[in-house]
Amino acid sequence: MLQDQFTASLNIARPDGNTVAWLCLLQSELPQLEAALRESVYLHSQELEYYKQLLVNARKASFLAGRWCAKQALVAACDGRQQARAILVQSGVLQQPVVREGARRATQVSISHADDAAAAVAYDESHPMGIDIERPSDRVLNVLNGCLTAHERKLLVGAKLTEDALGCTWLWTCKEALAKAMKVGLTIDLDLYESQSAHCEGLMIVTRFKHFSQFKCVSFAWRDFVVSIALPWKSQLSPDWMAHPDISSLRESQEARGSSGSMCSSRRAEMSLSRG
Amino acid sequence: MAEDAVFQAVKDAASSVMTDLSPDVLTEHASLRELGANSLDRAEILMRVMEQQKLMVPMIRFAMCQNLADIARTLREAQRAVIEQKLGEQLPE
Numbered sequence: 001m002l003q004d005q006f007t008a009s010l011n012i013a014r015p016d017g018n019t020v021a022w023l024c025l026l027q028s029e030l031p032q033l034e035a036a037l038r039e040s041v042y043l044h045s046q047e048l049e050y051y052k053q054l055l056v057n058a059r060k061a062s063f064l065a066g067r068w069c070a071k072q073a074l075v076a077a078c079d080g081r082q083q084a085r086a087i088l089v090q091s092g093v094l095q096q097p098v099v100r101e102g103a104r105r106a107t108q109v110s111i112s113h114a115d116d117a118a119a120a121v122a123y124d125e126s127h128p129m130g131i132d133i134e135r136p137s138d139r140v141l142n143v144l145n146g147c148l149t150a151h152e153r154k155l156l157v158g159a160k161l162t163e164d165a166l167g168c169t170w171l172w173t174c175k176e177a178l179a180k181a182m183k184v185g186l187t188i189d190l191d192l193y194e195s196q197s198a199h200c201e202g203l204m205i206v207t208r209f210k211h212f213s214q215f216k217c218v219s220f221a222w223r224d225f226v227v228s229i230a231l232p233w234k235s236q237l238s239p240d241w242m243a244h245p246d247i248s249s250l251r252e253s254q255e256a257r258g259s260s261g262s263m264c265s266s267r268r269a270e271m272s273l274s275r276g
Numbered sequence: 277m278a279e280d281a282v283f284q285a286v287k288d289a290a291s292s293v294m295t296d297l298s299p300d301v302l303t304e305h306a307s308l309r310e311l312g313a314n315s316l317d318r319a320e321i322l323m324r325v326m327e328q329q330k331l332m333v334p335m336i337r338f339a340m341c342q343n344l345a346d347i348a349r350t351l352r353e354a355q356r357a358v359i360e361q362k363l364g365e366q367l368p369e
Contacts, residue, residue: 055310057296061312142323186315187340190336
């Protein structure tokens, strides 16, 4: 296990029977990822072949981090009875990850990268899921702001939130997590991923979608990242794995970076109240 | 020359978002994904290049772009459409 890693099995209750998904979050630089690869080859031979062709360090790091998370989640889905290198994850025609070999039958994975972090969730195909991780920053505020619909702006205002880096990042991660659950990525109009409503459940923010009422998104903080997981709306994610991520860390890291964090502070206050 | 300017603008935007990139990897055949850009980086690069080119192209138009050359081509097509709209006639191929 790499040092800055968080793994959890997600117990999900549903009216038609419970299911389990496996989550892995990682923050690690390329030298540590390469050292881990030397120590224990966790890439399938075909993945290793692809990795050796990569020229850019940023892509090397995101590939290794993403595959590390995916393998951790997929090995956990096999109760640890499979070697990571025996599992092959390839890219589909829309760049979606496809589990080809070695994993438990009918298990798929969703992968996301941001800066030096990555996230993956392994899930049963019968229960589609998607994950996104992003670091809020003013650098991307304009991009994210441009992606919000008029309704989402009202949603932020109505919830006493603001259109700052954190607020926009949260909504962006919801859209992207949904896009990944749909397996089409951001190849359709972003307006179609419009959020309809949001409320707090413990440490998580739960978002519903206007055009995809089959899904919801649960969002939480991990280190200074926002993580969102899309899943079917009737699926109830047990909060027992949520001890580690702490939403309050986001505001502090935002302030340390000099980014705006007013959404976080109001959201944290609401979350603190709901936790209490 | 106009084509070179658009492609250069794409490369400049990519360099400004992903500051660690060496200029020699920014080739026509390079994809933003293979350069290490995640979806947010890609969106920021496209926003920057559109701002620089004074264009507003729906993000969906870039969805199937495979490489930097495709992005530049999409921008040039948008430029052409703007000019044709202003002139009220189609430009020659």
